[in-house]
Amino acid sequence: NDRTRAALQRLFLYVGGTCLAESLLLKLEYIDRSDMHSALFFIVVSIGTPAILIAIGVASTRRWACTIVSAIYMAFGIALLWILPLVPAEPKLGPVYIPVTHLIPWEFPLLIVAPALIVDLILQRTGTWRPLLRAAAAGPAFFAAFVAVQWPFANFLMTPAARNRVFGAHYMGYNTRPGSAYANFQFFAREANSALFWRGMIIAMLITCLMTWIGLHAGRAMRAIKR
Numbered sequence: 001n002d003r004t005r006a007a008l009q010r011l012f013l014y015v016g017g018t019c020l021a022e023s024l025l026l027k028l029e030y031i032d033r034s035d036m037h038s039a040l041f042f043i044v045v046s047i048g049t050p051a052i053l054i055a056i057g058v059a060s061t062r063r064w065a066c067t068i069v070s071a072i073y074m075a076f077g078i079a080l081l082w083i084l085p086l087v088p089a090e091p092k093l094g095p096v097y098i099p100v101t102h103l104i105p106w107e108f109p110l111l112i113v114a115p116a117l118i119v120d121l122i123l124q125r126t127g128t129w130r131p132l133l134r135a136a137a138a139g140p141a142f143f144a145a146f147v148a149v150q151w152p153f154a155n156f157l158m159t160p161a162a163r164n165r166v167f168g169a170h171y172m173g174y175n176t177r178p179g180s181a182y183a184n185f186q187f188f189a190r191e192a193n194s195a196l197f198w199r200g201m202i203i204a205m206l207i208t209c210l211m212t213w214i215g216l217h218a219g220r221a222m223r224a225i226k227r
Contacts, residue, residue, distance in 0.1 A: 009062060013065060016056035016069040016072070017068075018073075020049065020069055020112070021076045023052060024109075024110065025106070027047075031044055031045060032182060034180075036154030036187070037187040038189065038191060039199070039201045039204060041190075042146070042201060043200060043204040043207060045110065046204045049112065050139065050211040050215055051218065052069075052215065053066045053119065054119060054123070054211075054212055055216075055218035055222065056069050057069070057215075058123065058216055058220060059223045063120065064117075066116040069116065070116035074109045074113055077109030078109060080105045081106070081109075082166075083105075085104070085105060085168075085171065087102060087103045089103045091175075095175065097176055098173070098176050098178070104174075107157075107169075108168055110150060111153055112146070114146065114149040115143070116142075118141050119141065119142050122138045123138065132213065135212040136209065138212050139205070139210075142208055143204065154187075157169050158185045159185075
């Protein structure tokens with residue numbers, strides 16, 4: 001019946017949100033705030049993220065499925081950011097560079113919700129297009145929107161205004177070296193020069209398009225499943 005179908009749709013979107021969160025959790029080593037102005041950061045985020053969002057968006061009957069899934073990921077990340085520091089804890093292994101008295105959460109979640117909203121709008125208007133054309137439209141739009149919001153937000157995370165319980169930029173693990181770029185709120189340049197940076201950004205955009213195409217086909221395959 002309709003109530004059961006609606007409940008299953010909500011559960012489907014929730015599972016999509018947790019899948020997105022788990023995917024980004026596996027990449028934490030390369031997506032912290034010190035990496036957010038490097039091409040490698042955008043390459044790592046582009047691997048898998050658009051595919052998960054768009055697969056759920058195409059398979060779901062909700063018009064704003066990608067936005068909802070990304071919002072679930074953000075809610076999950078913010079909950080961890082605000083709750084984990086309330087739990088007392090201290091390191092039992094060395095070396096301890098920074099004294100810690102509570103659990104350290106992951107950082108403020110990535111602003112995936114902005115490109116997800118753009119992708120939802122594109123998917124709604126390109127339903128009759130071939131997957132390759134939809135990927136060519138949605139992929140660059142997703143990438144451009146993500147860069148447009150995450151780049152300046154990374155600047156904000158480096159400022160004293162972000163060093164509070166809301167944004168959590170002041171939380172650091174016990175093994176964070178005091179002289180590191182992360183501890184000093186600086187960006188880490190993973191690319192040696194601007195040419196390598198822009199080559200990496202182009203690669204990231206191409207990966208985003210590929211992941212979008214994969215997500216479109218995966219979503220169509222899931223939608224075709226019958227009980």
